[in-house]
């Protein structure tokens with residue numbers, strides 16, 4: 001079940017993340033870069049399961065009895081994994097505060113008409 005109603009979603013302009021704990025041994029190497037992709041793929045899979053249950057009520061081409069059902073928590077957990085993987089890489093390249101970077105990203109998105 002969602003903890004963000006549609007009314008709240010319509011008014012919301014940001015999502016609070018807070019401080020992200022990072023892995024102490026994360027390195028800026030190919031394994032860490034690949035981890036971001038893996039977590040993103042897991043988030044996509046969780047979204048497919050979530051969307052197929054919540055939005056369409058149908059499976060993604062699989063018989064209903066043969067598929068794993070998704071949940072809000074599964075999707076939210078995978079999104080958290082993506083953020084952690086990204087912040088592990090950020091930490092590994094020496095970033096300790098990502099706030100300004102996210103503000104610059106928001107400016108770019110506003111310029112592009114996405115916000």
Ligand SMILES: [Mg+2]
Nearest residue numbers: 039042078081
């Ligand atoms: Mg994951």
